[in-house]
Amino acid sequence: MGRTLNISDTEAFVLESGDVVEFLDTSVALVHGNMLQSWDPQPGKCYQIMATTQDGLWRHLIDNIFHVTGFDPRSGSPVSKFYGWKNLPIWFPYTTITEAHLVSVIRALNSEDIMKVQEFTRPRAKIARQAAFKALVVTHEQHRYTYDIGHLCLPAIRIVKPRIFAEYQLWRSGSMNVGVGQVKVPVVMSSEDQQEWMGERAITELWGYHS
Secondary structure: EEEEEEEOOOEEEOOOOOOEEEEEEEEEEEEHEEEEOOOOOOOOOOOEEEEOOOOOOOOOEEEEEEEEEEEOOOOEEEEEEEEEOOOOOEOOOOOOOOOHHHHHHHHHHHOOOOOOOOOOEEEEEEEOOHHHEEEEHOOOOOHHHHHHHHOOOOEEEEEOOOOOOHHHHHHHHHHHHHOOOOOOOOOOOOHHHHHHHHHHHHEEEEOOOOO
């Protein structure tokens, strides 16, 4: 779907496709009116790509997120670098936990008043891990089976200091050279540098009655 811009920069690529390619700013809602043509993206912003086959039979929103850095002077096509993923799952040998599953867990803890979420930092009870797992099982029965056979344990819950997500946005925007408004805190962090940065700022970890 694309090619490298030049041999000296293997991370930057230019879209090159016979299909119709549109762009969706990651900071706006997924509606038709927000779709942009290939000449509309703004350098410095992040986008998802919507690819439509020439016959219009298939239209697919790609989960990868791209950071647009400019335009190819030869073709006028956007030049992008891979930024990250959207809807990234956590893969285990016996089960898969999606972002939607994790969001359901967070909402369940908040609604049950077990762990009132205020930037995910203030626990109110030690039963949070058991409650989190209960909410996770509701999302898919496979999680219960995987736990029963010993391949999944209760989730760990680490508490970070207040306003840490704002600090993350500043750190990530600086490392990626993008505006703070273009950085969202992902539900699932896949890269080691993100995990290490966040892990270093955990101030405590919740423990349940069993693991």
